[in-house]
Amino acid sequence: MNRFLLPLSIFIVVVVFLGIGLKLNPREIPSPLVGKAAPDFSQPQLFEPAKVFSPADMKGKVWLLNFWASWCSGCKTEHPVLMDLAKSGEVPIYGMDYKDQRDEAMTWLSRWGNPYPIVGVDDAGRVGINYGVYGVPETYVIDKQGVIQYKQIGPLDPETVEKKIIPLVKQLEAQ
Amino acid sequence: MIPEIGHFALILALCVAVVQGILPIYGAAVGNSALMAVAKPAARGQFLLVLTAFGCLAYAFAEKDFSVLYVAATSNSQLPLHYRLAAIWGAHEGSLLLWTLILTIWMFAVTLFSAHLPESTRSRILGVMGLVSIGFLLFMLTVSNPFERLIPAAAEGRDLNPLLQDPGMVIHPPMLYMGYVGFSVAFAFAIAALLGGNLDAAWARWSRPWTTVAWCFLTVGIAMGSGWAYYELGWGGWWFWDPVENASFMPWLAGTALVHSLAVTDKRGGFKVWTVLLAIMAFSLSLLGTFLVRSGVLTSVHAFATDPKRGMFILAFLAIVIGGSLALYAWRAPRVGLGGSFAAMSREGMLLANNVLLVAAMGSVLLGTLYPLFLDALDLGKISVGPPYFDSVFVPLMAPAVFLMGVGPLAQWKKASLPDLAKRLKWAFGVSVITAIVLPLVMGTWTPLLSLGLLLAIWIATTSVVTLRERLTHVAGNSLGERLASVPRSYWGMLVAHCGIAVFIVGVTMVKGFETEKDVRMNVGETATIGDYLFRFDGAQDVVGPNYTAARGSFSVSRDGRETTVLYPEKRRYTAQNQVMTEAAIDPGLLRDLYVSLGEPLDDGAWSVRLYHKPFVDWIWGGCFIMALGGVLAISDRRYRIAWRRQEPAVPAATRAARRKVA
Numbered sequence: 001m002n003r004f005l006l007p008l009s010i011f012i013v014v015v016v017f018l019g020i021g022l023k024l025n026p027r028e029i030p031s032p033l034v035g036k037a038a039p040d041f042s043q044p045q046l047f048e049p050a051k052v053f054s055p056a057d058m059k060g061k062v063w064l065l066n067f068w069a070s071w072c073s074g075c076k077t078e079h080p081v082l083m084d085l086a087k088s089g090e091v092p093i094y095g096m097d098y099k100d101q102r103d104e105a106m107t108w109l110s111r112w113g114n115p116y117p118i119v120g121v122d123d124a125g126r127v128g129i130n131y132g133v134y135g136v137p138e139t140y141v142i143d144k145q146g147v148i149q150y151k152q153i154g155p156l157d158p159e160t161v162e163k164k165i166i167p168l169v170k171q172l173e174a175q
Numbered sequence: 176m177i178p179e180i181g182h183f184a185l186i187l188a189l190c191v192a193v194v195q196g197i198l199p200i201y202g203a204a205v206g207n208s209a210l211m212a213v214a215k216p217a218a219r220g221q222f223l224l225v226l227t228a229f230g231c232l233a234y235a236f237a238e239k240d241f242s243v244l245y246v247a248a249t250s251n252s253q254l255p256l257h258y259r260l261a262a263i264w265g266a267h268e269g270s271l272l273l274w275t276l277i278l279t280i281w282m283f284a285v286t287l288f289s290a291h292l293p294e295s296t297r298s299r300i301l302g303v304m305g306l307v308s309i310g311f312l313l314f315m316l317t318v319s320n321p322f323e324r325l326i327p328a329a330a331e332g333r334d335l336n337p338l339l340q341d342p343g344m345v346i347h348p349p350m351l352y353m354g355y356v357g358f359s360v361a362f363a364f365a366i367a368a369l370l371g372g373n374l375d376a377a378w379a380r381w382s383r384p385w386t387t388v389a390w391c392f393l394t395v396g397i398a399m400g401s402g403w404a405y406y407e408l409g410w411g412g413w414w415f416w417d418p419v420e421n422a423s424f425m426p427w428l429a430g431t432a433l434v435h436s437l438a439v440t441d442k443r444g445g446f447k448v449w450t451v452l453l454a455i456m457a458f459s460l461s462l463l464g465t466f467l468v469r470s471g472v473l474t475s476v477h478a479f480a481t482d483p484k485r486g487m488f489i490l491a492f493l494a495i496v497i498g499g500s501l502a503l504y505a506w507r508a509p510r511v512g513l514g515g516s517f518a519a520m521s522r523e524g525m526l527l528a529n530n531v532l533l534v535a536a537m538g539s540v541l542l543g544t545l546y547p548l549f550l551d552a553l554d555l556g557k558i559s560v561g562p563p564y565f566d567s568v569f570v571p572l573m574a575p576a577v578f579l580m581g582v583g584p585l586a587q588w589k590k591a592s593l594p595d596l597a598k599r600l601k602w603a604f605g606v607s608v609i610t611a612i613v614l615p616l617v618m619g620t621w622t623p624l625l626s627l628g629l630l631l632a633i634w635i636a637t638t639s640v641v642t643l644r645e646r647l648t649h650v651a652g653n654s655l656g657e658r659l660a661s662v663p664r665s666y667w668g669m670l671v672a673h674c675g676i677a678v679f680i681v682g683v684t685m686v687k688g689f690e691t692e693k694d695v696r697m698n699v700g701e702t703a704t705i706g707d708y709l710f711r712f713d714g715a716q717d718v719v720g721p722n723y724t725a726a727r728g729s730f731s732v733s734r735d736g737r738e739t740t741v742l743y744p745e746k747r748r749y750t751a752q753n754q755v756m757t758e759a760a761i762d763p764g765l766l767r768d769l770y771v772s773l774g775e776p777l778d779d780g781a782w783s784v785r786l787y788h789k790p791f792v793d794w795i796w797g798g799c800f801i802m803a804l805g806g807v808l809a810i811s812d813r814r815y816r817i818a819w820r821r822q823e824p825a826v827p828a829a830t831r832a833a834r835r836k837v838a
Contacts, residue, residue: 011497
């Protein structure tokens with residue numbers, strides 16, 4: 001081959017890969033927990049600290065577990081999407097208030113709206129560690145047998161909810 | 176109204192760029208001097224238009240005009256003025272405008288300092304720069320318009336990312352871009368030469384100062400970025416092999432190779448094809464860096480918000496500019512010829528080896544940066560490539576390059592004799608080896624890497640002394656002072672830049688070898704020792720800044736009972752984005768930095784605290800600045816001043832004065 005064409009050839013290969021790369025999402029990290037049973041916990045509830053919140057109560061239901069915090073700006077971005085999803089009644093969203101102040105969390109929910117039937121409190125971040133939370137917000141789809149079927153890192157957006165979460169929930173509920 | 180003027184100025188600039196990109200190049204091809212004459216006024220006009228647009232955006236920021244989407248997204252009414260202005264390049268749209276502004280500044284500079292160039296060459300250079308500028312202006316006007324309105328206007332802006340609210344950030348991007356975009360001049364020279372078919376020594380002589388200036392800016396820009404990461408990210412590291420850092424480092428490696436290869440083309444007429452390829456490569460890597468940062472194909476701490484349309488645009492632009500130049504290269508380069516022949520053992524041979532090593536290093540950085548993307552694209556899994564790869568690839572490539580750096584300046588052109596070189600360098604070699612082995616033992620720890628680092632640094636220093644001494648015996652003058660003065664400045668430039676590398680290596684080696692770090696829980700009044708220093712935690716207080724609230728810790732540092740300094744690290748919460756930032760406190764010193772950063776508050780006023788003792792860390796950046804100083808010395812050399820003075824009678828006195836200032 002003509003050695004003067006070599007730089008061009010290398011460049012073309014790189015461009016092809018960059019083109020493919022544009023369609024991929026480097027932030028999508030496969031979670032080792034997907035397909036495994038959701039780690040158990042039993043945490044006090046935000047609004048009624050005397051009661052506990054545990055995944056065991058959810059057996060037989062398809063549900064979302066959403067890690068959030070009042071200090072997290074991504075959670076604010078995600079919040080309207082959660083409100084819409086909660087209103088649609090497609091799937092219940094349970095909250096886990098991650099490393100937060102109880103009063104700030106309650107103010108946040110009363111100010112912006114509360115999409116969660118129950119919010120658990122994970123002030124020490126222990127539950128987060130068991131679930132492999134990288135950062136809030138993160139959302140897990142858990143099926144009737146208590147198995148994690150999907151993990152969303154970062155804020156949910158309407159498109160993800162529309163194209164991934166709702167179809168997945170429907171399919172899981174049909175099982 | 177003002178933002179619309181800015182927007183309109185950009186549209187006009189695009190029209191001018193189209194004219195500038197087509198007519199002069201066509202004119203040069205058919206020999207029409209009227210068409211060629213368009214280049215200069217077009218370039219100047221474009222500069223003024225883009226400057227106007229930039230001014231309009233600056234005005235919108237200064238006036239807190241939150242009806243401009245970009246202003247509302249990246250600033251806040253509480254943000255101080257200097258950060259509001261720095262916010263112009265705090266996100267995607269504005270940094271593109273800065274990119275384009277700097278491109279036109281370089282164009283303007285070319286119109287000022289190109290009187291000695293043949294008309295056709297100058298038209299082609301400005302034409303090529305105009306073509307590059309079309310791409311960026313189109314990019315802004317189609318998918319990233321900084322002047323887009325937000326109606327109704329936001330009541331309050333979302334604020335600048337707190338990470339960027341830092342004095343270093345005000346100056347780092349302009350410096351870096353001056354470097355990136357500066358390579359566009361060398362690139363345009365190379366393309367012009369390929370188009371015209373006259374790749375001669377004159378071409379290399381003209382390209383050299385431009386390349387060196389761009390290289391200096393890039394060196395300083397990278398050093399400042401690294402310094403910023405050091406004190407702003409709060410991890411105590413200075414280089415992370417992050418994709419965005421790599422994106423700036425690759426053009427630097429190619430640019431360094433280019434500076435050396437141009438020297439050979441200038442002095443000996445050799446390496447022509449290789450030099451052209453390097454010129455194309457340096458600028459292509461700058462563009463690739465822009466793509467990597469802007470498109471979101473790689474994750475990085477620096478990555479801007481991503482948009483697939485933008486990624487597609489830059490990729491297409493990249494393909495046209497780089498693909499086009501490399502195709503032109505493949506077509507025209509075979510006719511250029513090789514220049515003078517030389518033996519493997521000669522200054523040319525060593526510079527070539529050095530070049531190959533630099534390019535190989537660049538290639539390995541490129542591979543490491545893109546490897547996760549390749550694997551992901553081929554569906555072979557997700558991986559990330561980190562410091563272990565880069566360190567283990569980079570050091571073996573750079574060590575021989577640094578070794579050659581010591582020998583190269585002493586070797587004769589064309590053919591050198593190895594026994595002769597060995598004889599001249601035996602003292603330098605002996606001193607380096609012995610010091611490198613003994614010094615770490617004296618300091619208390621001996622590791623192979625520590626010794627290797629010191630060996631390379633001392634090698635550069637001692638060979639520089641030998642080189643200078645030999646040079647002094649060859650120059651005219653009786654006293655030592657006279658002879659020192661008659662060594663040309665470009666020669667001093669080379670020595671200084673090489674010594675900058677030595678200083679840099681000392682910094683890296685000493686930090687790697689001797690740094691100590693401690694993560695401790697500290698109650699008020701408690702002490703911790705690191706290095707020879709005793710840190711006492713005097714508690715943390717709440718303070719209020721212009722757009723943040725913070726907990727400020729207070730640490731008294733003492734050594735042997737004498738107080739050294741008091742450090743105030745902060746944990747800031749920026750209110751607009753509710754983001755928490757760690758502001759490390761650093762006591763810098765020539766021989767060591769003391770570095771404290773606050774972790775998390777614990778109960779009873781205690782904090783988790785991270786303490787570092789970093790010997791010689793400032794030498795890392797000092798070395799970079801010395802390298803850049805070498806570059807400045809090189810371009811202040813007499814022969815460039817003569818080149819400019821020669822055409823002085825033709826220009827008015829005011830321009831002459833301005834020119835002298837720039838020169």
